[in-house]
Amino acid sequence: MNFQFAHYNYNVINLEKSLDFYEKALGLKEARRKEAADGSFILSYLTDGKTGFQLELTWLRDWEGDRYNLGDNEIHLAFTTDDMDAAHKKHQEMNCICYENPDMGIYFIADPDGYWIEIVPAKSNTPQ
Template sequence: MVKFNHFNFNVLDLEKSLSFYKEALGLEPVREKTASDGSFKLVYLGDGVSEFTLELTWLKDRTEPYNLGECEFHLAFHVDDYEAVHSHHEAMGCICFENPSMGIYFISDPDGYWIEIVPAK
């Protein structure tokens, strides 16, 4: 059997990203790994429901923003109360694209990664 485990985003400012993911999506750290020499830190975020995690990778010596190309990839979350979550993201100012005809929208994290928000069916 094969099943999903985690997905990775490299981040420039780990604390800013942790704060964003907690406020925007309610994700909390479920485990961490720090290199013995301090050169990197991995923080795995969970939703408290599924086993799937989002791995945030912070590299100590990285100072340049990551080149995300044309952002033709994304992570998606479905939400129970679409309107309430949309209002929350609107107040946060993190909505970067909306597609009302499909009933979805995207938010952008501090590093520019896009996250799709889909209503639960």
């Protein structure tokens, strides 16, 4: 029996705002979408176009909160980049950097719903 990663899910309050953020911040594009016939949910699967991994964004029509409870944000996705300086500048301009660890050479950005995403140099010995 073999298992492979398929996708990871984040629930989002505003799907269009999240889609815009993930495209601008990380270059992710919507690969496919599933919408409930009754309009109760939309699933949007984002891809980097290079790996098979997908990020599923779930929008729920009947969600009544204004935020999801993310706890202490210790659970996160990590992305590598081949140009940390350019990535950092871009994310700084987007005002989405929420935590930096210069000693480790990494930083985190936060999406519109407050999910943290770690940015790591592509060739790094830093534990991820």
